[in-house]
Amino acid sequence: MGLPEREAVTTAPPPGGPAPAPAPGAPGPAAGTPRAAPAPLLSATGVRTGFLTPRGLVQAVDGVDLTLSEGETLGIVGESGSGKSVLGRTLMGLITDGPGTTVSGTVLLGGQDVHALTPARRRALWGTEVAMVFQDPMTSLNPVKKVGAHLTESVRLHLGLSRAEARDRAVGLLRQVGIPEPARRARQYPHELSGGMRQRVVIAMALACGPRLLIADEPTTALDVTVQKQILDLLRTLAQDLRMATVLISHDLATVAGRTDRVAVMYAGRLVEHAPTQAVFERPRHPYSSALIASIPQLDLPPHTLLPTIEGRPPNLLHPPPGCRFAPRCTAATDRCTTEAPRLTGRHGDQDAEGVVACHHPLGAVQEATA
Numbered sequence: 001m002g003l004p005e006r007e008a009v010t011t012a013p014p015p016g017g018p019a020p021a022p023a024p025g026a027p028g029p030a031a032g033t034p035r036a037a038p039a040p041l042l043s044a045t046g047v048r049t050g051f052l053t054p055r056g057l058v059q060a061v062d063g064v065d066l067t068l069s070e071g072e073t074l075g076i077v078g079e080s081g082s083g084k085s086v087l088g089r090t091l092m093g094l095i096t097d098g099p100g101t102t103v104s105g106t107v108l109l110g111g112q113d114v115h116a117l118t119p120a121r122r123r124a125l126w127g128t129e130v131a132m133v134f135q136d137p138m139t140s141l142n143p144v145k146k147v148g149a150h151l152t153e154s155v156r157l158h159l160g161l162s163r164a165e166a167r168d169r170a171v172g173l174l175r176q177v178g179i180p181e182p183a184r185r186a187r188q189y190p191h192e193l194s195g196g197m198r199q200r201v202v203i204a205m206a207l208a209c210g211p212r213l214l215i216a217d218e219p220t221t222a223l224d225v226t227v228q229k230q231i232l233d234l235l236r237t238l239a240q241d242l243r244m245a246t247v248l249i250s251h252d253l254a255t256v257a258g259r260t261d262r263v264a265v266m267y268a269g270r271l272v273e274h275a276p277t278q279a280v281f282e283r284p285r286h287p288y289s290s291a292l293i294a295s296i297p298q299l300d301l302p303p304h305t306l307l308p309t310i311e312g313r314p315p316n317l318l319h320p321p322p323g324c325r326f327a328p329r330c331t332a333a334t335d336r337c338t339t340e341a342p343r344l345t346g347r348h349g350d351q352d353a354e355g356v357v358a359c360h361h362p363l364g365a366v367q368e369a370t371a
């Protein structure tokens with residue numbers, strides 16, 4: 001058996017109940033009237049997430065705006081500590097405003113304000129609207145529970161299936177994520193599977209209730225290099241087959257190349273560039289994106305070639321520098337960069353198809369101006 005049909009997915013109604021149906025006979029949009037663009041599946045506005053520590057507030061995510069449409073794939077990249085995981089968990093509603101944590105801004109998922117929901121309503125979104133795959137599969141698997149049981153519990157709870165139906169669904173899911181002999185594997189314990197197979201099980205668990213959005217946080221970091229590509233390709237194929245929007249979080253730009261529609265580059269808690277993936281690779285506009293691309297290892301380089309690295313370290317998020325946070329490491333920085341924080345803007349306005357960049361001196365600006 002395959003995955004649940006999209007129509008079969010149970011989702012919590014929006015706060016205040018479902019939207020009223022149009023009155024019978026109510027006129028539709030007049031012919032030729034442009035239809036309003038469909039609302040994005042995910043819309044994050046001014047998201048800020050901080051941790052109160054004995055040494056002060058660590059502002060891990062500092063004013064992030066993002067949107068994602070149905071079926072779209074977004075890569076979030078940046079060095080370790082740039083806030084990618086914290087952003088992913090905040091979008092999912094796993095980190096909320098509370099003791100020790102400050103969260104502000106708005107995250108709308110399928111029109112529902114994730115952070116305004118009650119904890120129970122938020123939990124109802126997990127699995128059915130949004131699911132997350134983490135770095136290490138063992139953090140998501142219970143070592144004393146059989147593989148099949150990880151899947152059957154969730155589908156029985158969310159989809160109300162009988163025991164036998166749930167067992168069929170579990171085997172179907174394992175088959176769908178490329179696990180050979182799925183019925184036999186369902187009866188095994190996680191430790192009897194290889195790392196790659198375990199991550200496939202975790203992906204199957206994430207898909208079990210047909211989420212519209214999958215957030216994969218460094219899903220291959222704990223795996224052998226040969227298995228990494230297989231898992232990333234699997235995620236890409238599943239996203240396309242199921243028309244499921246995906247956020248792929250990685251410290252490695254090469255991971256998102258060719259696998260995502262758009263890339264958001266994060267640095268010290270902020271987005272510095274957000275554009276179609278191909279545009280970022282072909283014409284990076286932020287010096288940080290450009291430096292990240294330059295440091296991707298190339299297969300055809302002679303042995304012992306030194307790869308360019310980005311001098312310096314990301315700032316301490318307890319005391320980030322004023323102005324552009326990348327300025328202390330940027331070879332193009334001017335006095336303005338050290339005092340004035342650049343806004344994310346497009347070449348032709350904020351909604352630029354070529355993307356947006358937060359830089360006072362974006363790359364390519366001089367050539368374009370004189371062309």
Ligand SMILES: Nc1ncnc2c1ncn2[C@@H]1O[C@H](COP(=O)(O)OP(=O)(O)OP(=O)(O)O)[C@@H](O)[C@H]1O
Nearest residue numbers: 051058060079080081082083084085086087251317
């Ligand atoms: N619970 C916490 N308490 C205090 N600081 C935290 C907490 N969780 C994360 N941070 C800090 O928030 C910042 C962003 O962390 P995050 O894990 O999002 O980075 P990342 O970009 O995902 O990097 P990595 O790839 O290494 O996980 C880091 O400085 C981290 O130390």
